[in-house]
Amino acid sequence: MKEKRRNRAAAVVLAVVFLLAGCMESGEQNGMGNTQAESAGYQKIIDDYAGIELQKDQDSADYGQALDQVGKYLERPDAQSLKTARVSVQNLIREMKQEEAGAAACVPKDELKILLEEYGISYEEYVGNADERSEDLHNYIRVLEVLDEYLSYEETDDFSRKELKYTYEMSVKEHEIMKSYHYISINYWFAGWQKEAVTYVRQKVLGRLASFSAGEEETWENEKKAVEQKLERKLNQLEELDEEWTEHLGKYREYVYQMQQENGR
Numbered sequence: 001m002k003e004k005r006r007n008r009a010a011a012v013v014l015a016v017v018f019l020l021a022g023c024m025e026s027g028e029q030n031g032m033g034n035t036q037a038e039s040a041g042y043q044k045i046i047d048d049y050a051g052i053e054l055q056k057d058q059d060s061a062d063y064g065q066a067l068d069q070v071g072k073y074l075e076r077p078d079a080q081s082l083k084t085a086r087v088s089v090q091n092l093i094r095e096m097k098q099e100e101a102g103a104a105a106c107v108p109k110d111e112l113k114i115l116l117e118e119y120g121i122s123y124e125e126y127v128g129n130a131d132e133r134s135e136d137l138h139n140y141i142r143v144l145e146v147l148d149e150y151l152s153y154e155e156t157d158d159f160s161r162k163e164l165k166y167t168y169e170m171s172v173k174e175h176e177i178m179k180s181y182h183y184i185s186i187n188y189w190f191a192g193w194q195k196e197a198v199t200y201v202r203q204k205v206l207g208r209l210a211s212f213s214a215g216e217e218e219t220w221e222n223e224k225k226a227v228e229q230k231l232e233r234k235l236n237q238l239e240e241l242d243e244e245w246t247e248h249l250g251k252y253r254e255y256v257y258q259m260q261q262e263n264g265r
Helices: 034-038 043-077 079-102 110-118 121-131 133-152 158-189 195-205 222-265
Strands: none
Touching: 043 079, 043 121, 043 133, 043 158, 043 195, 079 133, 110 121, 110 133, 121 133, 133 158, 158 195, 158 222
16 A cells, blocks of 8 residues: 655744655555464564554553643633743753654564565655654644744734734644544554554553544544545545635735834834
């Protein structure tokens, strides 16, 4: 199955990484036979995958909590809630920068490489998925830095207040879509696997998620085609969000240009 990725319009605060849309050369064809299901091989793959995905999920949860603090300030703007929001955002920026700097490349052991091949999982895509955490962190940091910038001018600048609200709202929308996308992508890796393996995925991954969720679309699909259709809908939602954001950026640049012209007089 060919890799499915879609380039998105460049946006200052809505850089989105499309994870886990890569190829696992047709699990329905390679499948998981009874011999594989009875072995502990699938458990080793899922255990390793859980370590990767739950770390990303925690990053998403931390990011969501920082957004929540900004939202609480916008709902009830006062000095204390502003301070709480800034501290939350700044602390997370610092922590995520440290995580980003210390993130090591994924190098699966030889045993895992063999198992991935046996179970029809692309080694390159598996490693690529793990290594994309650094890019996730970078994108979270970019959004948080923009929010922090607007928060720093919040008490004196009405324009910054409007931009803060807009950036917050767009960031929340993007985050909700990506949380759903990530959740559905977990299904993509293991669609078509035997019941015992899917049960293990639920125990080790889905049951431990703190952030990733897909609401009504959390129903487990056994066919990859059905999963791909769900992922496609999420990609379309992200594109629509990009279009709105791009239009806003155009108006923002026009406003800044006009202000520069007026100040230059």
